[in-house]
Amino acid sequence: MRLETRKLLDKAFSGLGIIAIGVMAMALLLILTPIVVRGSKAFVFKGTIEFRRMMLEQFDRGDPDKFNQEAASTAAARAPVYLMMEEFEAEMKAMKSSERREYKAAFKEVEKSIETLLGPIPGERKPVLLRQQYGQTRWERTLVKLHEALYSEEWDYSNADAMGLLVEKPRVEQFIGTKLEPMFPYLEEHISDMMLPKTTFYWRFITDKSKDSHIFGGIWPEVLGTLYLTLGAMIFAIPMGVIAAIYLCEYAKEGRVVSFLRICISTLAGVPSIVFGLFGLAFFLNTIHVSNSKSVLAGSLTLSLLILPTIIRSSEEAILAVPRAYKEAALGLGAGRWHTVMSVILPASLPGILTGIVISMGRAAGETAPIIFTAAVSVGAPLKIWETLSQPTPALPWNIYNLCTEHEAVDEIRHVQYGMVFTLVAIVLLLNLFAILMRARISKKLRG
Amino acid sequence: MSAKSNQSLIMSDAASRRHRMATLFGQSILFLITSLSTLTVFFIFYFILKDAIPFFKLEGFKEFFTSARWYPSGSPAEFGALPIFMGTGLVTLGAVVVAVPLGIAASVCLSDLLPFHIRQIVKPIIEILAAIPSVAYGFFALVVFAPMLQNHGGAILSAGTWMILGPIFALLVIVMGDLTIDKLRNKVKNPKLAGAIVFPILGILAFTFIYRLASHLSGVEISSGTNALNVAVILGIMALPTVVSVSEDALQAAGRELREGSYALGATRAETIIKTVIPASISGILAAVILGVMRAIGETMVVWMASGNAARLPDPWYNMLQPVRTLTATIAGDMGEADHVTGSSRFHVLFAMAFCLLAFSFIMNLASELIVKRSRKKLGK
Numbered sequence: 001m002r003l004e005t006r007k008l009l010d011k012a013f014s015g016l017g018i019i020a021i022g023v024m025a026m027a028l029l030l031i032l033t034p035i036v037v038r039g040s041k042a043f044v045f046k047g048t049i050e051f052r053r054m055m056l057e058q059f060d061r062g063d064p065d066k067f068n069q070e071a072a073s074t075a076a077a078r079a080p081v082y083l084m085m086e087e088f089e090a091e092m093k094a095m096k097s098s099e100r101r102e103y104k105a106a107f108k109e110v111e112k113s114i115e116t117l118l119g120p121i122p123g124e125r126k127p128v129l130l131r132q133q134y135g136q137t138r139w140e141r142t143l144v145k146l147h148e149a150l151y152s153e154e155w156d157y158s159n160a161d162a163m164g165l166l167v168e169k170p171r172v173e174q175f176i177g178t179k180l181e182p183m184f185p186y187l188e189e190h191i192s193d194m195m196l197p198k199t200t201f202y203w204r205f206i207t208d209k210s211k212d213s214h215i216f217g218g219i220w221p222e223v224l225g226t227l228y229l230t231l232g233a234m235i236f237a238i239p240m241g242v243i244a245a246i247y248l249c250e251y252a253k254e255g256r257v258v259s260f261l262r263i264c265i266s267t268l269a270g271v272p273s274i275v276f277g278l279f280g281l282a283f284f285l286n287t288i289h290v291s292n293s294k295s296v297l298a299g300s301l302t303l304s305l306l307i308l309p310t311i312i313r314s315s316e317e318a319i320l321a322v323p324r325a326y327k328e329a330a331l332g333l334g335a336g337r338w339h340t341v342m343s344v345i346l347p348a349s350l351p352g353i354l355t356g357i358v359i360s361m362g363r364a365a366g367e368t369a370p371i372i373f374t375a376a377v378s379v380g381a382p383l384k385i386w387e388t389l390s391q392p393t394p395a396l397p398w399n400i401y402n403l404c405t406e407h408e409a410v411d412e413i414r415h416v417q418y419g420m421v422f423t424l425v426a427i428v429l430l431l432n433l434f435a436i437l438m439r440a441r442i443s444k445k446l447r448g
Numbered sequence: 449m450s451a452k453s454n455q456s457l458i459m460s461d462a463a464s465r466r467h468r469m470a471t472l473f474g475q476s477i478l479f480l481i482t483s484l485s486t487l488t489v490f491f492i493f494y495f496i497l498k499d500a501i502p503f504f505k506l507e508g509f510k511e512f513f514t515s516a517r518w519y520p521s522g523s524p525a526e527f528g529a530l531p532i533f534m535g536t537g538l539v540t541l542g543a544v545v546v547a548v549p550l551g552i553a554a555s556v557c558l559s560d561l562l563p564f565h566i567r568q569i570v571k572p573i574i575e576i577l578a579a580i581p582s583v584a585y586g587f588f589a590l591v592v593f594a595p596m597l598q599n600h601g602g603a604i605l606s607a608g609t610w611m612i613l614g615p616i617f618a619l620l621v622i623v624m625g626d627l628t629i630d631k632l633r634n635k636v637k638n639p640k641l642a643g644a645i646v647f648p649i650l651g652i653l654a655f656t657f658i659y660r661l662a663s664h665l666s667g668v669e670i671s672s673g674t675n676a677l678n679v680a681v682i683l684g685i686m687a688l689p690t691v692v693s694v695s696e697d698a699l700q701a702a703g704r705e706l707r708e709g710s711y712a713l714g715a716t717r718a719e720t721i722i723k724t725v726i727p728a729s730i731s732g733i734l735a736a737v738i739l740g741v742m743r744a745i746g747e748t749m750v751v752w753m754a755s756g757n758a759a760r761l762p763d764p765w766y767n768m769l770q771p772v773r774t775l776t777a778t779i780a781g782d783m784g785e786a787d788h789v790t791g792s793s794r795f796h797v798l799f800a801m802a803f804c805l806l807a808f809s810f811i812m813n814l815a816s817e818l819i820v821k822r823s824r825k826k827l828g829k
Contacts, residue, residue: 002633005626006716012619013718017557019615020550024692025573027685031580031588244482251475252482263817264486270739270813271492271806272746273582274776278802281783282495305488312485338474359579366581369748369776373783397583397749404591405753414591421587425580432579436572 032425039422042415046139047200049074050119054134054216059208070196077193078118081183085111085121088180106152106174113149114187117142118194130212131409137216138415139197146191150184205419213379214403214416221382222420225296225393226365226427228383229375232300233307233364238357240304241311245353248312249319250341269309273369276306280374296388299375299395306370307360314356318349351442355435362431366424368397378402396424493806500803503527503796512800518759518773520782520794527797531759533804535676535772539751542680542768543687543744548737550684551691555736558692559699560707560721578689582749589682589754594673601670601769606662613661617654625650670769674756677768682750687740694739698732698823699725731823735816742809745776752777775801 049070056062088107092100111121119135120127127133136142151168172184208218252258280302284290290298322345330340346353368376376398383393404410404417504512507527515528558567597604625647636642670677702725710720726733756771759778763770779798 002626002630005623005630006719008626009623010716010718012623013721014557014561015615015619017553017561020553021557021562021570023550024554024577024688025570027688028573028577031585031685034592035584035588240481240485243478244485247478247482251478261482261486263814264489266817267810267813268486268489268492270742270746270809271489272742272748272776272809274746274748274779275492275496275802275806278499278779278783278799279492279495282499282799283491287495305492308485308488336471338471362579366579366583368581368583369780372780397581400583400587401749401753404587417587417591421584425584428579428581429576432575436575 035418035421035425038415038418039425042205042419042422043203044199044201045415046197047202048135048137048139048142048195048197050135050195051137051200053119054137054211058130058211058216074194074196075122077190080186081114081118081194082121084180084183084186085114088175088178088183091179103175103178106171107180109152110149110171110180113145117145117149131215134216136195139195141412142191142195142197146187150188206423209382213407214413215409219396219399219416219420219423221380221394222396222399223423224382225376225380225395226397226424228296228385228388228393229299229303229371229395230361230365232296232388233303234357234361236301236304237307237311237360237364241308242315242353244308244312245315245319246341246346249316250337250345265309265312268305269313273306273367274372276302277370277373279305280370285374291390293390294373294375294377294392295390296375296383296393297390299371299393300388302370302374303364303367306367307364310360310363311356314359315349315353318352318356319345321352322348351438355438355442358431358435358438362428362435365431366397366428368401371395371398378406396420396427400424493810496799496803496806499796499799501796503793503800506793506796512797516761520797521785525793527793529775529778529797529801531761532773532775532778532801534761534765535755535759536745536774536776538676538762538766538768538772539679539683539755539774540741540744542676543683544737544741546681546684547687547691547740547744551688551736551740552695552733554688555692555696555699556721556726559696560717560725574689574692577685578693582686582747583753585682585686586749586753589678589750590674593678593682594754596673597670597675597678598673601673602666602668605668606666609658609662609665613658617658621647621650621654668769672756672771674754674771675769676755676762676772679751679755679772680768682754683744683747686747686750687743690743691736691740694736695729695733698729698736701732701824702728729823731819731826735819735823738812738816738819742812746805746809748776748780752780757781775805 052062052067053071056064056067092103092107095103115121115132115135117135120133136145150171152171152174154167154169156165156167170184172181175181175184202218205218206223207220209220211217248258248261252261280298284298284301285294290301326344326348327340330344331337335343375392376395377392378394378399380392380394383391400417400420403413403420407413512527512529513533514530515526516530517526517528518531519526558570562570625643628646628650629642632642632646706724706728707720710724711717715723751774755774755777757773757777758771759773760770762768762772779801782794783798785794
């Protein structure tokens with residue numbers, strides 16, 4: 001082969017490798033961008049007057065005087081809408097019954113969409129459901145709902161071959177010539193006066209309880225549940241894992257027993273996470289009954305088994321990385337083996353062990369499958385610490401699943417879902433960042 | 449004074465025995481804890497099998513493995529898990545197709561091509577990909593990727609074809625063209641002219657091929673965004689870090705001497721890697737592929753959220769655009785309903801599935817262990 005051809009082949013080969021790395025980086029970017037961008041909107045968004053009303057009434061937060069001023073101005077802006085609706089109702093009553101029937105259904109829809117947009121109509125009875133007591137709290141949802149109030153959706157099936165086509169019709173066409181006609185343009189023009197959108201920084205999204213299954217409020221029960229589960233798993237897994245690593249590195253003699261134990265560890269690492277969940281259900285709950293129902297305790301135990309292999313391996317690596325000279329010096333000074341381990345080897349390998357622990361913490365926080373049958377529920381209050389022994393808890397990973405597949409208003413609470421995913425990913429990535437930095441420090445120390 | 453200190457240094461027989469006993473006791477406690485934490489795996493096997501056996505006793509093996517009818521809540525209930533096994537296989541196959549070529553190329557690039565400081569930047573990318581919780585991937589697959597596939601399926605497929613095949617075919621054309629000219633060198637008088645003819649011909653051929661394929665794909669309508677393709681792509685991305693890091697380790701373990709020997713014989717870098725390094729570390733790369741497969745098979749959340757969960761045989765069997773259902777998703781999804789009827793086949797069938805998963809991952813794991821061990825022995829002279 002010609003030399004040039006070989007050089008070309010070489011370059012082409014490098015090109016392939018770099019394309020692969022590029023694809024990987026792009027995949028990461030593609031996945032993280034929507035999560036970060038839309039997730040941060042759960043924290044920073046344009047809140048309407050309804051958001052401030054909800055905050056004041058439900059969480060007792062905000063300045064009442066200022067709110068009253070704003071409320072007065074929005075009420076003034078909204079008054080013409082209600083007035084026009086009232087006038088139209090009066091007009092409708094005066095109509096002939098056949099004519100009235102024509103308008104009635106359409107008006108009912110308008111009335112309903114105004115209620116979802118602006119909240120309950122003043123003077124009417126307060127609705128029972130919390131979500132109906134307020135209008136749209138977020139500006140972007142307000143615009144969506146405004147559109148729904150202005151246009152009605154119809155399916156066009158005239159073309160029998162294709163799928164039905166969605167057609168939007170302005171509602172105003174249904175009310176031409178009535179007193180309601182001017183309401184639609186008024187609504188469109190004055191919506192921001194009626195809602196007073198203001199950039200809101202809602203950092204308490206993390207620490208607020210949820211109201212009316214996540215329609216309002218924050219995600220504190222989930223965050224707390226995740227914390228409990230993760231810390232609980234660490235309580236069981238750290239001592240077991242580190243002791244096992246010490247034994248395997250410092251005490252055990254290489255032989256059949258140890259290689260058998262190692263095979264066990266690697267098998268444990270390969271067990272699918274859902275199988276851990278089933279095992280937790282069959283063993284911790286149905287056999288030894290650590291609690292009567294699902295509980296944080298059972299979930300933590302299951303998670304601790306899941307992360308045990310990671311902790312053992314990383315601790316082993318850290319212990320083996322301690323220079324031999326340290327150990328020999330300690331033994332030479334007359335320290336016993338246990339003494340050497342405790343006073344020389346463990347302190348020297350601590351940063352490495354910690355790195356492994358932090359990474360497996362991230363893993364425990366994000367795992368869903370093992371806690372489905374052992375610890376997680378969809379709705380629940382934040383638990384007190386002693387309740388973790390017997391009570392199930394909501395947890396971030398489970399509730400992400402639950403909110404985006406089983407919640408009755410999936411589209412209304414996209415921001416909560418994104419906020420949850422963002423929070424979870426942020427927790428996990430921060431833990432990993434910490435580990436990466438720590439590892440960099442260790443390798444620098446070992447080199448220098 | 450000296451006698452006294454002497455005495456305290458030498459232990460009496462009793463004290464020495466006590467000391468030995470204490471050491472032995474401590475060691476056995478350590479051993480106990482270690483074996484407890486490692487023997488959990490036997491507990492797992494035992495308890496999964498214990499709840500799986502009643503299913504096989506009640507329903508037998510034949511229907512479970514061969515029937516395509518999965519109606520666990522019907523009456524009489526039917527437990528044909530074949531579509532579910534097929535779904536698992538299809539999704540995993542797709543993930544392997546995504547993860548293995550990309551992963552091996554990336555690991556070669558990491559271990560042999562990139563300079564140290566760039567490697568330091570790329571490694572965290574892999575770690576972050578591995579660290580992102582599976583439910584976040586699932587959320588992405590369901591909320592972002594599935595609607596995209598559903599609304600712009602054809603466009604995405606054809607764009608993907610261009611993006612993947614474009615650079616590869618460009619490289620192929622250049623290389624093939626060069627090789628052809630090289631072959632023709634002795635026969636034609638003017639190699640430049642030959643190049644001017646060969647390159648455009650190959651280029652046009654490649655272009656038409658991709659163009660035909662892409663325009664064919666752009667006509668495809670995807671009726672549901674939650675399908676095998678969606679899941680396979682996401683699972684492939686999730687399995688990438690495993691494949692990359694394990695095979696990179698294997699490539700590194702092949703050692704400097706091997707590479708230097710090859711360079712000394714005048715081989716280029718690509719030739720060194722393809723003809724020397726990869727054959728030397730092939731078993732490690734195989735282990736990486738196995739671990740990647742295991743990651744894809746064992747994943748629950750992504751497939752549960754985004755695979756569509758339809759227990760139907762895909763038609764034809766390689767149709768990636770239909771919703772499928774996998775073992776893990778079935779376990780996760782059905783347990784909620786089956787939980788109330790503990791003791792029935794409905795409950796135990798899920799354990800039977802879990803046992804299949806467990807047995808498969810155990811065998812795969814053992815295989816990868818053996819492969820790695822053998823390769824270590826081989827490399828360790």
